[in-house]
Amino acid sequence: MLPPELIAEAVANGLLAGAAYALVALGLTLVYGVLHIVNFAHGALLTVAMFAAWGMHAFLGVEPYAAIVPLAVAFMALGYGLQRWVIGPASHGDDGNTLLVTLGLSILLENAMLALFRSDTRSLGTEAGFDVVEIGPMLLSRPRLIGFAVSLATAALLWAVLAMTDTGKAIRAVAKEKLGAQLSGIDPRHIYAVTFGLGCACLAVAACLLLPTFYVNPRVGNAFVLVAFTIVVLGGMGSIPGALVGGLIVGVVESLGGLLMGESLGQLGIFVIFILVLLLRPTGLFGARA
Amino acid sequence: MTSHTTLPRRALLGAGAAGAGLLALPGLLRAQPAAVKIGLLQPLTGALAQDGELGRIGAEAAVARINADGGLPALGGARIELVVADARSNPEAGAQEVEKLQGEGVVAVVGGFASPICLAASQAAARYDLPYVVDVGVADSITARGLANTFRFAPGFGTVTGAAISNLVRLNDAAGKPCRTVVLVHEDGLFGSGLARLMATELPKHGFEVLETIAHPTPARDMNNIALRLRSLRPDLLIPSSYYGEFVLLSRTMRQQRIRPKGIYAVLNGAASNLRFVKEFPDAALGVMDCNHWHDPKNAEAVALKKGVEEAGRFWAYNIPLNYSCVKLVADAVNRAGSADRAKVMAALAASEFGGHVMPYGPTRFVSGQNQGARPVNTQVQDGDIKVIFPEEVADARAVFPIQG
Numbered sequence: 001m002l003p004p005e006l007i008a009e010a011v012a013n014g015l016l017a018g019a020a021y022a023l024v025a026l027g028l029t030l031v032y033g034v035l036h037i038v039n040f041a042h043g044a045l046l047t048v049a050m051f052a053a054w055g056m057h058a059f060l061g062v063e064p065y066a067a068i069v070p071l072a073v074a075f076m077a078l079g080y081g082l083q084r085w086v087i088g089p090a091s092h093g094d095d096g097n098t099l100l101v102t103l104g105l106s107i108l109l110e111n112a113m114l115a116l117f118r119s120d121t122r123s124l125g126t127e128a129g130f131d132v133v134e135i136g137p138m139l140l141s142r143p144r145l146i147g148f149a150v151s152l153a154t155a156a157l158l159w160a161v162l163a164m165t166d167t168g169k170a171i172r173a174v175a176k177e178k179l180g181a182q183l184s185g186i187d188p189r190h191i192y193a194v195t196f197g198l199g200c201a202c203l204a205v206a207a208c209l210l211l212p213t214f215y216v217n218p219r220v221g222n223a224f225v226l227v228a229f230t231i232v233v234l235g236g237m238g239s240i241p242g243a244l245v246g247g248l249i250v251g252v253v254e255s256l257g258g259l260l261m262g263e264s265l266g267q268l269g270i271f272v273i274f275i276l277v278l279l280l281r282p283t284g285l286f287g288a289r290a
Numbered sequence: 291m292t293s294h295t296t297l298p299r300r301a302l303l304g305a306g307a308a309g310a311g312l313l314a315l316p317g318l319l320r321a322q323p324a325a326v327k328i329g330l331l332q333p334l335t336g337a338l339a340q341d342g343e344l345g346r347i348g349a350e351a352a353v354a355r356i357n358a359d360g361g362l363p364a365l366g367g368a369r370i371e372l373v374v375a376d377a378r379s380n381p382e383a384g385a386q387e388v389e390k391l392q393g394e395g396v397v398a399v400v401g402g403f404a405s406p407i408c409l410a411a412s413q414a415a416a417r418y419d420l421p422y423v424v425d426v427g428v429a430d431s432i433t434a435r436g437l438a439n440t441f442r443f444a445p446g447f448g449t450v451t452g453a454a455i456s457n458l459v460r461l462n463d464a465a466g467k468p469c470r471t472v473v474l475v476h477e478d479g480l481f482g483s484g485l486a487r488l489m490a491t492e493l494p495k496h497g498f499e500v501l502e503t504i505a506h507p508t509p510a511r512d513m514n515n516i517a518l519r520l521r522s523l524r525p526d527l528l529i530p531s532s533y534y535g536e537f538v539l540l541s542r543t544m545r546q547q548r549i550r551p552k553g554i555y556a557v558l559n560g561a562a563s564n565l566r567f568v569k570e571f572p573d574a575a576l577g578v579m580d581c582n583h584w585h586d587p588k589n590a591e592a593v594a595l596k597k598g599v600e601e602a603g604r605f606w607a608y609n610i611p612l613n614y615s616c617v618k619l620v621a622d623a624v625n626r627a628g629s630a631d632r633a634k635v636m637a638a639l640a641a642s643e644f645g646g647h648v649m650p651y652g653p654t655r656f657v658s659g660q661n662q663g664a665r666p667v668n669t670q671v672q673d674g675d676i677k678v679i680f681p682e683e684v685a686d687a688r689a690v691f692p693i694q695g
Contacts, residue, residue: 002522003522009518010514010515010518013515013518017512017514114339118339118343119334119339120340120343120605121535122570123538123542123571125569125570125571129546130542130546130573132546139546139547217339219336219337219339219509223509223510227511254512255512255515258512258515258516259515259518262504262505262506263478263504263505263506263507263515266515267507
């Protein structure tokens, strides 16, 4: 039997990793909830965001945490532009087309990154990446603790935006009843683009939080996007608390599974949960009934 | 206006025709030999793109070197032209690209990098009797199929692991046997699992106790659990076999969690023999040993090549000298064959005793397609650089082992 402090540390590590997963899933679930499309370019956009955060540090000397706000704003604009002038028009209002357009976009972005940055795996060689916080016998990574706090704050902020601002109300209105929203003067094309922009801003925040402890190469987004899809289904498609709770659950399950069954088999736990949720509660933990 | 321009135009035409005639004259007297095309197959996109790009750097450097030195003397100074194909990190694409290279009329194909790509691509090349020189692919099955067109310049899996184990035992014995317990961490694909299985059966025969074998997927998002296991198991020695990103994560996490075994002894590791890792994380990389392909540090051409690559702002890894050497090996065979005839080139490769490469192998000698002198070396990260510590005749540093008491 494993010593309890080891299990406690694995749970803590799982929560820290899960917060990062949740942030990636947050953007995905938001776009699904409003636009009703599965954004296949999500992983590639995360890669772009991570390269942007890396570039801010390598070329401008901006630390990843200081880059959070400027990059979030920049990615908000990028996401808005992508949806408004690329994905929206290219899809001609058909969801099937949207899937293909985002898939094409992901291939384009990944290869653009490959052409620009070559295939090298890069990391930030900063000493801060190695800082730990000692809690009892546990050594917890400081950058990941910061990441945990910022992830929770971002989720709270996003929830507040949706619940309290006029734009948030418009987003929810379009998500629930597009025609009705249109009749009351809301431009769905604008709202779609804002939502896509918010999703991209979440990715920019996630990228800045991941970079101090992870690496970046032109395919890095794929490592996170599959788990993000699982979280979105687990938490309920379109649900922000669902993405957060789902992310934390997946993080802990992955961590404990890895500790008890080995890293490779430990991944099974995630998909067992996934199947169980689909069987017993197809709407997800926080999903509204269809 | 018109009359003013007509005259110079005529003059110009006349002068142009005369000039063209003059330029064509030496060509009529002595035809410039046609360039010899060598195909380079590398995974330039997809999961293995980093390795493919490194291979390309080496192959291009070899072609530049050969052409600068006057091309192939036996073919009237014919230049080499490299035809680069992208295997897209999967065997099917690798085989398709061989068809394309065949269409381009290459005299031989170099590369492949990953064993599955090498297996598929060399098989595809065999259909056209197209010589195929494997650059890295270590699977023993590559040369065990009896394909007459397939040659492997570098050592195979059996040779590498045999050397890895015997060198580890020597290293440990020479230091007074400080290490007894071992944990194996490996990626869960064909390469890592095969290696771990072999280590788990062989190491106990030499007095080591394997405490645990931990597999991880690629890509892995998190290495904290493995670090936790290592902290509770406290092995003397860690033997990792993973790709670049995962090993970087593991060694960073170990440093963060203050896990310092007496030695980290990697076998065919993606990062321990990559200078990017050493430069980005000098502390985490310090003292890491690897049993892997590496250039001969006492070979002046290898040292100059490394310097050139680093001056171009690129990081050095073993793919570069291996592809450099393979292209030179093919060029030498074409030159000795005296023509770009594939059958003659294949015969020349099979009989090759080529010593002009930059690896610590000695002259090539192929038996069933495998270069008999090929061997891995042991490297160790010391002072922000990768040094060779074994075998003695090529070593440029002494092993620091155990890392700390």
